[in-house]
Amino acid sequence: MQTVALERAEDNMSVTIKDIAKKVGVAPSTVSRVINGNTVISRKTKDRILAVMEEMDYHPNSLARNFASGNTYAIGLVIDARDEQTFSNTFFNRSVYAIETVSQNFGYSLLITNDREEEKQSAVEKMVFEKKVDGIILPSTSAAPKLIRLLKKQKFPFIILGEPGIEKAETSWVDINNAAGSEMAVKSLAKTGYKKIAFIVENRTTVFSVKRMEGYQKGLSEVGYPFKEQYIQDCMENTDNAFLITKSLMDYLDAPDAILCGNNVIAYQVLRALKELGLSVPGQIGVMTFDNYPFAEYMDPPLSAVDVDTFSLGEQAATNLIRKIQNADYENQQTLISTKLLLRESTNK
Amino acid sequence: MQTVALERAEDNMSVTIKDIAKKVGVAPSTVSRVINGNTVISRKTKDRILAVMEEMDYHPNSLARNFASGNTYAIGLVIDARDEQTFSNTFFNRSVYAIETVSQNFGYSLLITNDREEEKQSAVEKMVFEKKVDGIILPSTSAAPKLIRLLKKQKFPFIILGEPGIEKAETSWVDINNAAGSEMAVKSLAKTGYKKIAFIVENRTTVFSVKRMEGYQKGLSEVGYPFKEQYIQDCMENTDNAFLITKSLMDYLDAPDAILCGNNVIAYQVLRALKELGLSVPGQIGVMTFDNYPFAEYMDPPLSAVDVDTFSLGEQAATNLIRKIQNADYENQQTLISTKLLLRESTNK
DNA sequence: TTGTATGCGTTATCAT
DNA sequence: ATGATAACGCATACAA
Numbered sequence: 001m002q003t004v005a006l007e008r009a010e011d012n013m014s015v016t017i018k019d020i021a022k023k024v025g026v027a028p029s030t031v032s033r034v035i036n037g038n039t040v041i042s043r044k045t046k047d048r049i050l051a052v053m054e055e056m057d058y059h060p061n062s063l064a065r066n067f068a069s070g071n072t073y074a075i076g077l078v079i080d081a082r083d084e085q086t087f088s089n090t091f092f093n094r095s096v097y098a099i100e101t102v103s104q105n106f107g108y109s110l111l112i113t114n115d116r117e118e119e120k121q122s123a124v125e126k127m128v129f130e131k132k133v134d135g136i137i138l139p140s141t142s143a144a145p146k147l148i149r150l151l152k153k154q155k156f157p158f159i160i161l162g163e164p165g166i167e168k169a170e171t172s173w174v175d176i177n178n179a180a181g182s183e184m185a186v187k188s189l190a191k192t193g194y195k196k197i198a199f200i201v202e203n204r205t206t207v208f209s210v211k212r213m214e215g216y217q218k219g220l221s222e223v224g225y226p227f228k229e230q231y232i233q234d235c236m237e238n239t240d241n242a243f244l245i246t247k248s249l250m251d252y253l254d255a256p257d258a259i260l261c262g263n264n265v266i267a268y269q270v271l272r273a274l275k276e277l278g279l280s281v282p283g284q285i286g287v288m289t290f291d292n293y294p295f296a297e298y299m300d301p302p303l304s305a306v307d308v309d310t311f312s313l314g315e316q317a318a319t320n321l322i323r324k325i326q327n328a329d330y331e332n333q334q335t336l337i338s339t340k341l342l343l344r345e346s347t348n349k
Numbered sequence: 350m351q352t353v354a355l356e357r358a359e360d361n362m363s364v365t366i367k368d369i370a371k372k373v374g375v376a377p378s379t380v381s382r383v384i385n386g387n388t389v390i391s392r393k394t395k396d397r398i399l400a401v402m403e404e405m406d407y408h409p410n411s412l413a414r415n416f417a418s419g420n421t422y423a424i425g426l427v428i429d430a431r432d433e434q435t436f437s438n439t440f441f442n443r444s445v446y447a448i449e450t451v452s453q454n455f456g457y458s459l460l461i462t463n464d465r466e467e468e469k470q471s472a473v474e475k476m477v478f479e480k481k482v483d484g485i486i487l488p489s490t491s492a493a494p495k496l497i498r499l500l501k502k503q504k505f506p507f508i509i510l511g512e513p514g515i516e517k518a519e520t521s522w523v524d525i526n527n528a529a530g531s532e533m534a535v536k537s538l539a540k541t542g543y544k545k546i547a548f549i550v551e552n553r554t555t556v557f558s559v560k561r562m563e564g565y566q567k568g569l570s571e572v573g574y575p576f577k578e579q580y581i582q583d584c585m586e587n588t589d590n591a592f593l594i595t596k597s598l599m600d601y602l603d604a605p606d607a608i609l610c611g612n613n614v615i616a617y618q619v620l621r622a623l624k625e626l627g628l629s630v631p632g633q634i635g636v637m638t639f640d641n642y643p644f645a646e647y648m649d650p651p652l653s654a655v656d657v658d659t660f661s662l663g664e665q666a667a668t669n670l671i672r673k674i675q676n677a678d679y680e681n682q683q684t685l686i687s688t689k690l691l692l693r694e695s696t697n698k
Numbered sequence: 699t700t701g702t703a704t705g706c707g708t709t710a711t712c713a714t
Numbered sequence: 715a716t717g718a719t720a721a722c723g724c725a726t727a728c729a730a
Contacts, residue, residue, distance in 0.1 A: 376701045
């Protein structure tokens, strides 16, 4: 009869396993077993229970479930709130999308927290102490030594998004293979015939930037090009600087014939500067950029790009984390996601 | 003594209010009352309890708290997964940032879910049925009649992000004042001296697009300009089309002298097309765009823009939702966020 | 102001 | 394969 369900609904009381049990004539524990499905139940009772659950419009109360089991079935994603930009970062957001997708597939909720300092403890520490999630994904910029220490001490599952500056071998992390990315960029440019390749980076300090510079140098040496200090230029976090940097780069006696850019905005400024100088791309100078979004292919000319698969990045991170949650002995793992080269007009010699 | 805390830690068992109570020599309920702070407790016992909590490194178990109280202290943000773009949408992401900020301030966690269809019920319905959150924020694109009906029937707190197509008056929602936005754009262009203003929209179907077109027409009539059908052009969701659209627009005998664009990418294509046609901006034709990110100010020339404050959007949504959660009688509310005009070179007559 | 007792809905540990 | 029952940690109604 639908009546019971309706009465419940009117009273605004939820149907519980007890109600199901009573109606079917079994013990609540039997109903619980059916729900969890990890015990063998006779086909007959199982079917009857399922039918009644359907009939009474039963939905397990996750609050009670979590409490009884001690799991939250949620993972936490930490956002580095020191710059609001994170959320505006398209690449990061593809990762978030991937993380959400994987979580949902595994039956986990995704909880997002900005890593701000509160009165005494950070929001992240709070998540851990109060058991709000079963594990966390941490951007490397938020992976402070203190936090890492806490997580390890509590044996709290976590994975770092981006190669960390510390404890590289004693933590799990996932990153883009930045070194390989710029190496393949240099090699491709060289193969096309460019001889003097400059690199304009966002900064020289972050791990990913350092890796990219290493890969750049490695690429040069592998194709037998000399490394020139002044061919690496630093925007110092202000991409507007790329405009003037380009102009002065092209002022050198020994000016480059190709420029590799750390991101799309830098590339945009480089193109503007070259245009002002009356230099044709790719005729007189080649331009290649990291990141294939959002404007790379709309630029004039369309930009060749080192494409970075941030979906995979998030996917790997989430998958690894959930494995760790479900298996405490799961070993630490470091993963590098390969980059891909998208050749477009801007490097067509 | 630290000993107890240490033993606990070694056993990997958490300190509970019972432990605190025993140590202090009070009843667990007294400890509970101190934690929740809504009962009057004698200064003396309160201080002793707080001291011991500190000493034993106590942290309330949110699983137990939530279960006992019946609240999750979490709000759900639904993402429209039908396009992965949502996450890549900078404007949307500013809203997310705001929502997270407000939630955290009120002590709520933020849970993000893609609105995909699962076996039988959507992820959103699941959140509601299984009491995973206390309320949800729903993009208007996900506000299907079926879901709205469910939410209302369950008296489940929710708020819609973007003016919904249905039940406008019987739901709470927050949106950008799109109509006023294009109206002020038209008026500003007219005031500058532009006489024939075209409008290239993403589509003609979504509520926000319809509102913008209404505002555009209202603006025209207020400044006494005639409305011409062919001055409204539709990209049909493919912004690349804006390139060809612009070319054919300028082919008319009665070609426009200003173009208002639905977003940055459209504006970029418009600029490209005008450049190819050898038309100077703003000399021969003015260009203005909705949205001030990310490239509007870097364009050549820098683009005037209707700036849309998506941070406020999210802030309002979250604030209203939490009020609703905390006060069941809180009345439905419809909020429109004002737009702002950023005048740059592209409309300098 | 504080203590006692009960219950929240489920899982898990014994039984049988 | 299933039943009975004890937890889980906290909030709260009722007593005192």
